[in-house]
Structure formats: structure tokens, C-alpha cells
Amino acid sequence: VPSIPGFGFSQPASKPGLEDSATAVLYLKLMERLGFDSYYVQGGDHGSVIVSVMAMLNPRVVRGIHLNLFTGNTETAFLTKLLVGSVFPSLVGLSTEDYNKVYPLWDRFLWILSETGYLHMQATRPHTIGHGLVDSPVGMAAHILEKYSTWTNPTFAHLPDGGLGKHFTKDELLTTVMIYWVSGTVVSSIRLYRETISARKFPIISAAHSIPI
Numbered sequence: 001v002p003s004i005p006g007f008g009f010s011q012p013a014s015k016p017g018l019e020d021s022a023t024a025v026l027y028l029k030l031m032e033r034l035g036f037d038s039y040y041v042q043g044g045d046h047g048s049v050i051v052s053v054m055a056m057l058n059p060r061v062v063r064g065i066h067l068n069l070f071t072g073n074t075e076t077a078f079l080t081k082l083l084v085g086s087v088f089p090s091l092v093g094l095s096t097e098d099y100n101k102v103y104p105l106w107d108r109f110l111w112i113l114s115e116t117g118y119l120h121m122q123a124t125r126p127h128t129i130g131h132g133l134v135d136s137p138v139g140m141a142a143h144i145l146e147k148y149s150t151w152t153n154p155t156f157a158h159l160p161d162g163g164l165g166k167h168f169t170k171d172e173l174l175t176t177v178m179i180y181w182v183s184g185t186v187v188s189s190i191r192l193y194r195e196t197i198s199a200r201k202f203p204i205i206s207a208a209h210s211i212p213i
Contacts, residue, residue, distance in 0.1 A: 002027065004046060006188030008179040013188070019195035020046055024053035031061070042066040046192055115150060118143070122193040130187035140186055141177045148173065 004023060006012035018026075027050065031039060040063055043051035048069040055062040082105070085092040089099045102108070121129050133140040149162030156163030164173060180186040 002030070004050070004189075004192065006185055006192060008183050008185055008189075010185075012185060017195065017199075019192065019199040020049040021053050021199070024050045024057060028054055028058055028061075037061055038063055040064045040066070042068075044068040046196070049196075111154070118147070119193060122190040123197040124194070126191045126194045127187065130190055133186045134184060137177070137181055140181055141174075144177055144180070145173055148176075 003010045005018060005026070023046075038061055041051040041054055042065070043049070044067070048067040051062075051065050052067070055065050081092045082102075085094050085099070086103055086105060089096075094102070129143075133143055145164060146162070148168060149156045149159075149164055152167055153163060156166070180189065
């Protein structure tokens with residue numbers, strides 16, 4: 001199971017420019033050198049973008065992909081459908097159940113705003129926050145484990161301990177933190193956000209693509 005360059009077990013890039021798409025090319029070359037001519041790939045978060053690009057670049061060898069983060073289509077037609085659906089859900093094929101999951105949009109916007117502060121910081125000032133984290137194990141733990149709380153269950157944000165013990169053991173949580181602390185890769189890992197955002201490369205998987213998802 002490969003780790004992205006600069007994440008935990010993998011050596012960081014030696015020069016700027018190693019964003020998600022470039023990493024996908026790197027993995028394709030790695031698999032070729034290892035002798036694999038047909039395989040399946042799985043990815044989450046940045047990994048989902050990386051394996052998606054792998055599939056688009058070389059569908060001959062990537063037989064299928066599994067994603068636990070899907071890069072959706074945000075073209076004008078989609079946004080128009082979203083707005084029309086807020087008033088006339090039946091016109092865009094939304095059931096009552098679907099409608100309740102999507103709307104009201106303001107609630108979704110507030111959730112995104114409250115949960116993506118880390119992304120903005122890491123994509124614009126990765127070294128500012130990175131050097132603070134690499135200097136403090138407590139700071140690093142707080143930065144990482146906060147997402148284990150609110151992304152497991154948004155209501156956990158209101159609990160004194162963030163609800164961390166409800167789904168994870170202390171060993172599991174500390175193992176994740178220690179991977180970054182011992183390897184000293186927290187700065188290089190969050191820099192991937194900066195590299196990818198700066199490159200303005202956000203691949204979209206087409207529904208008509210031949211790769212099974």
C-alpha cells in the first residue's frame with residue numbers, strides 16, 4: 001500500500017511541483033517498473049484524485065477504481081439544476097428524500113465554511129502552520145484529531161472530548177499522529193494542498209468514462 005510522497009513513510013519531493021496529477025504519473029511509472037500491467041486502485045482524499053488521474057491517463061492498465069471521495073462536476077448546468085431544484089425539485093428529478101439531503105443550501109454552505117479552514121490554511125500558507133505543528137506534538141495532535149471528531153459525527157464538536165473515544169481507541173489515534181511526528185513529514189504532507197491548488201489541476205471523472213467506479 002503506497003503512501004503519497006511526503007506522507008509518513010514516503011520521502012518528500014526534492015523540488016516544487018509534485019501535485020496530485022504529477023503524483024499519478026509517478027505511480028503509473030512505479031507500477032510499470034514493478035511489472036504490473038493490470039490492476040485496481042483505491043484512493044481517498046488526495047488519493048482519490050491521484051487514482052482518478054491514473055485511470056484517465058492509462059485506462060489500459062487501470063481496470064477499476066474505488067473512491068471514498070468523489071470529485072463532482074460543478075459545471076454551469078449542474079449549478080443551474082441545483083438552483084432550480086431548490087424551488088421545483090420534481091423538475092430536476094429530486095425525490096423528497098433527496099431534497100432533504102441537499103437543501104437548504106445555506107446549511108450546507110455553513111458546514112463547508114466551518115469545516116474547511118484547515119484546507120485554506122494548508123493551500124495558501126502551508127509552512128506557516130507546518131513549522132508550528134512540527135515543533136509541537138500536542139499542536140499536531142490537535143490539528144489532526146479535530147477532523148476525526150467532526151468528520152465522524154458533526155455533533156461531536158459539542159462534546160467536551162470531541163467524541164474521539166466513541167469510535168477510536170487511543171492507540172489508533174496516537175498511531176496516526178506518531179506516523180507524522182516520528183517521520184517529520186507533516187510539513188511536506190500539507191504542502192500537497194498548496195502544490196495542487198497552485199497548479200489549478202482538478203480532474204473530473206466523466207460518467208461516460210470506461211473505467212468502472
